[in-house]
Structure formats: structure tokens, C-alpha cells
Amino acid sequence: MSLWKIAWRSIQQRAFSSALTAFSMALGVALVVAVLVIYGVIDQSFRRSAQGYDLIVGAKGSALELVLSTVYHLGRPAETIPYTVCDRLNKESKYTPVVDIAVPVCLGDNYKGFRVIGTTTAMFDRLKWFDGDKLKNYEWDEGGNFAADEPFQAVVGAVVARKAGLNVGKSFPPQHGIAAERGKEHSEFQVVGVLKPTGTATDRAIYVNIEGFYQLHAEPKKEVTAILVSLSTDDPAVQKGLPTIISRDPNLNVQAVNPTDQVTRLLEGIVGNLQRILLILAVLIVIVAGIGVMVSIYNSMSDRRHEIAIIRALGAKRRTVMAIVLLESILLALGGGAIGLALGHGLTGAMSGVIEEQTGVAVSALQFQLSELILVPGLILLASAVGFMPAVVAYRTDVAQSLIASP
């Protein structure tokens, strides 16, 4: 009979207290898992959304705000810049050797809370999106891209199609402002395409022909909120140097930022610190649960001296009974950990709707993070540490005395 089975039988004998101990461990592990999964998904999604183009050009000011509003549709749109900047980036010989395409983006309207973005056909014909592994062309679930000469055509992201019921052929009137229930309604745009899900902020946006966008607002001069720039070169010197050149160009009077740099700063700074604090708290809970395992096993030792003595009398060595107690601790921790893993992912799955609603990030209960693998050696280490003291009690059990004592 294996020592695992002997340890398991011992757990079964104290089923209720073992279950409570494992459950407290499960709660701690569930929290760790939830923090890891949610942060991992947010991190992945943020980084994914920030790729597919190399630079964002916008009005001077906060680079982070520019990235957040342009890429993630978070916060208020930055100040506008002239449309001519986009033309210059696409046509001036100073930039054309390295700029593949510059795509204008206009913000300011919404439909049922989803941002309405004015842009050109190049947004989906020339730019790509990052699936976490490689850059891919946009694909259509239904219909296709809007036509350059049809100002009131629109395409929608997968989440918008599902939640706002905007399928091909449907029309909708954008409202002025970036949040739902605000501003006056404009003329209607017709949906001609629904994008396949990308797991990026694109899923939660409506893209309309920029010409229609300008006609709605009847602005005297053409302005854009930002310009997405895709470079034709991977040369790191260009990637690093071009934002400075654009930002210092007196003819443009704009700033150019690398979205990936900004997202990395955001994730490793504010979001990363928050995650670390949450993770430390969750790990502390696991450690407290581990101490619970120790208390539970330690308290049971006085009742179990007789049993240990019987096992020793049957020929088990001191180190064997010590191993049995350690295995018991490991089984409780791993059992609790497995329940916690299921709970954590269940919790993530249950929260997926809220997360997607708030951030546009699609989270699934079955999304596992590589960092969760650390839980297995971590729990074994913790269980070995907390099981050590009761194991020493088992090791020191006086067989002759304990056999004589009543069971």
C-alpha cells in the first residue's frame, strides 16, 4: 500500500476538519488564480490592442491619455490636430521612405455607449491586428469594409454587433459625445460589415467613413483626433527615432508616441503595482490557510499517537511516519489548491461579463496563465513547511508507550 493512500485514509478519518482546512486553502488559491488570470488577460489584451501599428500621432499633451483614448477608447479624446498632418505623413518625402500608411481617427460620438470612430478604409485594408502571436489581417464575420465613396457606411466590432444588435443592413444614428444617452442624434449610418472577434478594443467600437463623420459635424476645417502610423521598416533606430523627429517637426506641431512603450509603462507601473499588492494579499491568505493546515494536523497528533505507534510496530521507520504526515499536509494543500483553481476560474468565468462590459476584454473561465503553474511547487513547498512540525511529532512518537496507552 502506498504512503499516499495511508495519508489519504488519515485525511478521511478526520473528514470534516480536513474539508474545512482544504476549503480555506481553496479560497486563498482561488484569489491568487483570479488575480493572475484577470491580470494576465488584461495584460495580454492591452498589449494586443497596442500592436498592429507603430505610432500614434496626436495633439501635444499627455502621451498616455492619447494612447488610452485612441487605442482603448478610455477617457476623453485628446485635442484635435489638422487633417493635413495625416497627408504630410503619407506624402512628404521626409516621411514616405519609412511610413507605410498613416490612418486618421476621429472620436467624439457614440451609439449606445460604444465609441463611434471616423476613419478611412485603410483602417481595415492596410492596418493589421495582433492575435498574441502574429499580425493578422482583419476578417469579416459578415459583409465587408465600408466604401471610400459611401460616406454613411459603417462597420462594427464583434461585441457591438452582439450587444447593440447592429448587423449588416441595420442603420443607427450616432449621438454626439462619448458616453451613452448624451447629445443630439445625427443622421443614420448603415452597417455594411461585422468584424470577427479580435479580443481587442476594436471589438467594442463602431467605425464609420470619415467623410460621413465630417458631414455630420459640418465642421469648417477637417480635424482628426489621432493618426495611426504603420511603418514600412522594422529598423529599431527608425522605430525609436521617428517619434522624436515627428514631435519636433515645427510644421506638424504634434506629438508621436509608441503605443507599446506607453502600455508597458502603464502595465508595469500603475497596473503592475496594483496587481503585485493584490497578489501579495492573496498569497498571504494562502499562507494563513497553510498555517490552518498545520494547526489542524498538529492538533490531531495527540489523538493519532496510538495509530502512529501501530504503524511503527508494523515496521514503519521513523522517517516513514514523518513522510506520511508530510504527504497528508501536501494532499490537503494540493486538494485545496485544485478546488481553489476551479473556484478561481469559475469566479473569473462568472465575472467575465462584467469585465468585458467594462473593459472590452473577453475573459473565459478556461483561460489559464502560465504563472498558475507556480502554484503546484508553491503549494508543495508551503505544505512541506507547515507539515514539518507535526511530522516531527510523528517522528518522535514513543512506540512502546503509545502502544500501551489506550487508543
Place this chain on the structure above:
Amino acid sequence: MLKHNLLPMLELFDVKKSFDQPDGTELHILDIPEFEVGAGEQVVLVGRSGCGKTTLLHVIAGISRPTSGRVKIDGWDVTLMEEAEVDQFRAERIGYVFQTFNLLPSFTAFENVLLGMTFGRVKVEKDRARHLLRRVGLEHRLTHKPPMLSVGEQQRVAVARALANRPQLILADEPTANVDMGNQQQVIDLIRETCREENVALILVTHAPEVAEQFERVEYLEKINRAWASR
């Protein structure tokens, strides 16, 4: 002292065991100059309460170390062995039947028997465990846990467990003390018959004359233990 021409299975030479008392004096429990049991021999040790019966079995099994003297089993001097070696030796060569059965309550009857062969280097033989439980008449109780068994059945499981590791020597410490009169003889017969079948030497401790009189060789601990005589 061997009365037959048997090879010695157990030999005690000048074995003494004493315990320190709170007042600083020593309590002498055992002082046995010489004692032998032959291979396959069945010996009953008779003695009153407190005369050192259980201590003697513990010393023979290596559960307690003698204060001095030598204990040899099948020629192996267990008093010279390290504790872990004695444990291994016990796991592979000695079977123990306790007065209070000492079955583990969370294990089934079958698993309790398997435990008897778990801690040695030999392979765990599930078929042998089944065979032994069949031999003691409990083939229908394999999956039952001790609390579901009668007292007599529990002691029969304990006998099967003691034989599980194919021991050369079985030590039975008042195996009928907690068994009702109706089951007493059955348990004694079972232990003796199975030991005979497997050619295992048996030392059975009792204070019951009706049990002792069934054995060819009866030893009185009061006589062989000088520590008792001097008290």
C-alpha cells in the same frame, strides 16, 4: 531452553530492561539470563499483570531496546542493529498480534492486512491478503472497516495482518483478553493453526490457565525473569 531438536529462532542472552523512576531510582522490569524458542515452535508465556510480559515482547520485536543483553532472531542480533534496521527487520520477519487488536479504523479489513506487508522490502501481495482473510473466515468482510466488525472478527483480521509479511516469528500479546469466551478458543485455534501451516514460531502471552494448558511448552515469566523474583 529448547526441548526439541529445533534450530533456534529466538535467543535471549542476559537481557535486562529497566526504567528510570521520578525519584531517581531504577525500576527493573526484565532480567532474563537465557531464553530460546525454536523455529516453528509454539510457546506460551504465562505471567501475572505487571510481570513484564508486554515489555518482553516489545524487546523481542525491537520496539524497545533492552538496557543490556542480546536478542537474536534467526541468528541476527537485533540489539546490534540501528533503529531503522530493526524496523525493517520487524517489517519483514516478525508478526505482532496485540491485546487490543490495534487495527487502524479508517482502513478496511483488506487494507489493514495489506499494512502488515507494506513497510518491508518485499512486494505487497494482494492475493496473499485475500487468502489470509479467507483463511480466517472473513472473505465476505474485505471492504468492511473495523468499527463494522465484531470483536472476534477484528482479532481475526489482526491475526491475518500478523501473518501478512510471511514472518518467522509471531508475538501474540494476550490475544484473547478482549475477546468473549465464545470466540476465545476460536482465536487461539486460529493463531496456532495458521502458525503451524506457515511454520512460524509463536510466543503467545497469556494469564489465562485454560489457554496455557493447550500448549506443549509453557513458560512462567515469574520463573525466567529474575527481576520479578527480586521484587
